[in-house]
Amino acid sequence: MGKVLGRSVSALVSSPAKVAKEKVPVRPDARLAVIWVGHATALVQIGDKVILTDPVFTSTVGQVSKRKMEPGVDPETLPKIDAVLVSHLHYDHLSLGSLEILEPKIRQLFLPPTGLRYLTDFGFPALELGPWQTWEKDGLKVTAVPVAHVGFRYGVDIEYMQEGFTGYVVEADGIRVYFGGDTAYDQRLFVEVGQRFPDIELALLPIGPIEPRALMRSYHVDPHEAVSAFFDLGARRMVPVHYDTFVNAADEPGEALRELEEAKKRWKLPPREIVPLRVGERRVLVKKGEKLTPMVLDAPETNAKPGAPAKPKKDEDDD
Amino acid sequence: MKRALLAALALTCLPAPSLAAEPVPGPHLVGPPEVHYAPTEPNLYPGWVWLAGTALPSPATAFGSGAPSFGLRWQVTPLLWSFGVHRATSPWRILVVDPIARVSGSIELYGGFDWFFGSVHDTLIRPGIRTTLPVFHRGEYLSVFFGTSLYDRVGTKVAYDAGFSIFSGFLGASATWAPEDERVRAIATIHLRVLH
Numbered sequence: 001m002g003k004v005l006g007r008s009v010s011a012l013v014s015s016p017a018k019v020a021k022e023k024v025p026v027r028p029d030a031r032l033a034v035i036w037v038g039h040a041t042a043l044v045q046i047g048d049k050v051i052l053t054d055p056v057f058t059s060t061v062g063q064v065s066k067r068k069m070e071p072g073v074d075p076e077t078l079p080k081i082d083a084v085l086v087s088h089l090h091y092d093h094l095s096l097g098s099l100e101i102l103e104p105k106i107r108q109l110f111l112p113p114t115g116l117r118y119l120t121d122f123g124f125p126a127l128e129l130g131p132w133q134t135w136e137k138d139g140l141k142v143t144a145v146p147v148a149h150v151g152f153r154y155g156v157d158i159e160y161m162q163e164g165f166t167g168y169v170v171e172a173d174g175i176r177v178y179f180g181g182d183t184a185y186d187q188r189l190f191v192e193v194g195q196r197f198p199d200i201e202l203a204l205l206p207i208g209p210i211e212p213r214a215l216m217r218s219y220h221v222d223p224h225e226a227v228s229a230f231f232d233l234g235a236r237r238m239v240p241v242h243y244d245t246f247v248n249a250a251d252e253p254g255e256a257l258r259e260l261e262e263a264k265k266r267w268k269l270p271p272r273e274i275v276p277l278r279v280g281e282r283r284v285l286v287k288k289g290e291k292l293t294p295m296v297l298d299a300p301e302t303n304a305k306p307g308a309p310a311k312p313k314k315d316e317d318d319d
Numbered sequence: 320m321k322r323a324l325l326a327a328l329a330l331t332c333l334p335a336p337s338l339a340a341e342p343v344p345g346p347h348l349v350g351p352p353e354v355h356y357a358p359t360e361p362n363l364y365p366g367w368v369w370l371a372g373t374a375l376p377s378p379a380t381a382f383g384s385g386a387p388s389f390g391l392r393w394q395v396t397p398l399l400w401s402f403g404v405h406r407a408t409s410p411w412r413i414l415v416v417d418p419i420a421r422v423s424g425s426i427e428l429y430g431g432f433d434w435f436f437g438s439v440h441d442t443l444i445r446p447g448i449r450t451t452l453p454v455f456h457r458g459e460y461l462s463v464f465f466g467t468s469l470y471d472r473v474g475t476k477v478a479y480d481a482g483f484s485i486f487s488g489f490l491g492a493s494a495t496w497a498p499e500d501e502r503v504r505a506i507a508t509i510h511l512r513v514l515h
Contacts, residue, residue, distance in 0.1 A: 063460050063486055097456040113359040116405045120423045120457045126405065127356040135356070154418055154487060156513050159366040163359060 016059065016067045019280040025073050026050055032175050032201060032286035036277040037072040039245035040093055040181065042204050047173030047288075049082045049140045053204060053241075054093040054181065057101055062091035065248045072280030075101050082140055084109040087181020088165035089118050089153040092246060096120060110135065110142055112166035118153055129166065132196075141171040145193045147183035149219055169197045175286065178203040178233055182242065184218055185225035190232035201292065202285060203235035206242030208256040209249030216249075223260035227267060227274070236295055237285055238274045245279065271295045358407045363415040372513025379508040381435050384501045388437030392508055396515055399427035403453060415514055418487040422458030426450045431468060439502050445470035449480060451488075459487045468495075476500045488512055 026045050027033055035043040040054035057071045075098075084106050086094050094115070099106070099122060106124040113128050129135060129144035136142075144166045151164030170177045178193065178200045194200070207223040209216055216222070221229060223240070230238040243256035257276060264274055272295070275283055286292065365373075376391035399412040403423025412420050421427065426448065433443040447468025454461040466480040478500070482493025491510035497503055 058456075063456075096459060100457070114361050116358040116408050117361060117417070118419050119405045120403050120419060121405050126407075128358050129356070130359075133356075154489075156368050156372065157417055159368055160361045160363050163361075 208243035385438030390435035
């Protein structure tokens, strides 16, 4: 706690680190592309659809937790956003100040159940999606999928705000993208999502905060659990999010990525891929006109098939 | 006419087409679309957090004709109407007030209980009305409020309030001005609000 407080105070008097940003966030030659804006904010382009997850562009969250890195995209360069996905109601995911900035650009916003209670009134349409509930329009399909987290925003509302958290599967142009928001590791949930939505092309999964583990375990996956969830989902690619952006955990800077590297060693990844991005970095995962090829898994490594609980395959050195 | 009647008769005598041989396409039945996107309204009730929050006093100092007096102030909110919450949700709060409902813009009826000790040794019960307006981040980072209240102290007195809140309304400060009350002309208060 003291460590977090110390970092918060030192961050308050320092400016967020500059990052290289894409001037044109959406590329016409991409069928699937993603930019990590920072924390749980990612700009996903699927064909001509633009999706933004948990948008946070403010310098602080909750008025005290300071941003360490600039947002990876300037909000004014954003095009119209077809869907904004809000995974839960914590300050670092439902940022009302950020939504004020983005308001003219948002075509549709989605929240978990009870989310409208805390959204306040904006000019864009907003809907709550319950578990497995789907919304579809103009070739864009958004389904809320269950995750394991908490539904309150302020802490004092813990008694009655118990439903406000979700993940999402977005489908467009024949491509499926999973966004986990914040979640603890519950294998049953990830496997079920993988069964209901086979061939997820991209999974945006949190890898922090990690410490203190005894507390965080019930609410947040660590990098090892995130990779397990990635295999449970049966997804092809994973982009890690929710780390090293704000001062809001006891994690050392870089710790999440170091542990992710350790976690990767425990699995035989190909043909799957884990793609850590720098804040502001864009990765085109599928080019326009490129066809998706089904994943071919080697027999001994098929423990990650959808429907089968994922088990880490340890290296021989580990045994 | 006769020819038409014969043709109609001939048609009725034709064997019925075999349905089994070539099934007639029926209506394509699909499930009802999922369009029930009604918001989920949580059931706010005065639980232990509300009780603890309501019992938590806000420290205050009264200024008047005598020396400044320290005091404690409590509040309950029987009714609040929020004009800042999403239009699809209820704007009304009874007793339990989630922070965003107040700081995003609201008008509330409240009951206050003040206890001062020092040169002013007194208790005041004051019903009042207050409006809160958002400034930054829908009021969560900064909101301001104005209000007025009545209390009985050698006749009915009127007081006026103005103040601000930060941290989603959990912390704030206000000044209360009672021009007709010489003993308690002004009150400076640090507001601590938790669901009440």
